[in-house]
Amino acid sequence: MKIEDNVLLDLIETKSKVLDVGCGDGNLLLILKKNKNINGRGIEINQLKVTECLSKGLAVIEGDAEKDLINYPDNSFDFAILNQSLQQFYNPRKVLNDLLRIANKAIITIPNFGYWKVRLHLLLKGKMPITKTLPYNWFDTPNLHMSTIKDFYFLCKIDKIRIMKSISITNNKFSTINYSNLNIKNLISEIGVFLITK
């Protein structure tokens, strides 16, 4: 199991109702189903992956979260998960707020553009960074809105979103982020994981 999955697993309450937005092959939903006995649903844009999910017994809708989240009623889930795809939406701010309308809490993970290797890549090479978590060339990246952990904090502040937990992941290790270590964590984290609510 990936370290991210472990971190997410810890954040999800047993028997809760979970919507995994961009659930891929359903691996995370399966882990949560098995370990936390959740009632899980998924949205996935890639049809082959949806079919794979169905063969695993998962309830998944083929769709584009950006267009389809509007069809979900308020407070219909305990948790919504957005695993490293916030930066891929045209309007990430709207998606974020939609998730918190649909679910009581949301778990967002982002590839941190403030990670020192990313910063160094741009500084020294003068080219858009290509790293383990950001493996694309600028001209074919699905990532439209890159942000740093600090940027995410800023958005939460202006949209009055409460960050309940904030976790840094680097090299398969995780640690807690808080306001006092935000600057350093923003520099040394590959991935930021946030448990948020409104």
Added chain:
Amino acid sequence: MKLNFENINKITISKDLLLDCGVKLNKFDVAFETYGKLDKNKKNAILIFHALSGDQFVTGLNKVTGKEGWWNLVVGENKPIDTKKYFVICANVIGGCMGSTGPKEICKETGKPYGLGFPVITIKDMVKAQAYLLDHLGIDKTLAVLGGSMGGMQALQFCSLYPNKTFTAVPIACAASHSAQNIAFNELARQAIMADPEWDAGNYISTGKIPRKGLAIARMAGHISYLSEKGLQNKFGRKLQEDKELQFSFDADFQVESYLKYQGYSFVDRFDANSYLYITRAMDYFDLYKANNGNLSLAFENTKIKFCIISFSTDWLYPTSESKKIVIALNSIGAEVSFVNIITNNGHDSFLVNEPKFLDTLKGFLESNYEDFKNEN
């Protein structure tokens, strides 16, 4: 073609069936076929609903026509709906013409075929009749109910009527109500049949006639709506018949013309014109929105059924947007719903042809739920 009704399976159900139109049938026949074996714990039954022109002969040989079953590609040993694993049931709808009570059967009071004396039936009536069949077979809860087109409508209606009688449902290429376009196409078909003098106000069986032309045209119109513009273009384009030159006549110059004629006239051999009127009417009357005061979600309130909705990208008869409405209605009440829109050029007929992504989805969904249903308390 000689039709042979001698060896078909049917049961007479001596129970009251109150039809939506107000008429009560106190006895009716349901012709059906089963494939595979019912497990001891009765947890492998799949009820398939057929479409407008379909029948109970899903796979193998159609006992009446001697031709191949209409879903041979999908149902059978080692096929996506594997009859080594599942017990498959399919019944001819009431109002149909393959042995279930319908307009071509003899009315016991008059001793003549019902003809237009047969009451107008609805999708709900069809579904109720088939629920009696499940009772007869001793099946309290099926693993799945499924079907394409009108079969999908029946599946939706079944889930709304009997939320505890199935574990899953797969409505394919369908809608929760008939659109104006759907009704228009059906009306075109009905008018074609009724304009044929041989139809004889529906009494053609008594007078030994068959409204061949009317029914064939009805089927041709239907057939166009089952295919996509691109599908037709790819298959036929402007290709000419063997003559290879325009004949400056009104015979079939183009291949697409002779294809349509073939489809139309071969249909006449196996289908009853009055049944076509009745079944298309039932489809037109289908409206799960209206039945629930405009709120489709109410049709499935508190449902525990797991749904898998499947649509096809080039289906313009029951477009993807209609399937999405069903998904939204189910989603908004927290029902367990999955949805796939298969990209294809095969139009509405996609569920009847080899469409690997569709077949994989169907197979995967049934297999995973088969395991879950077995373990359900």
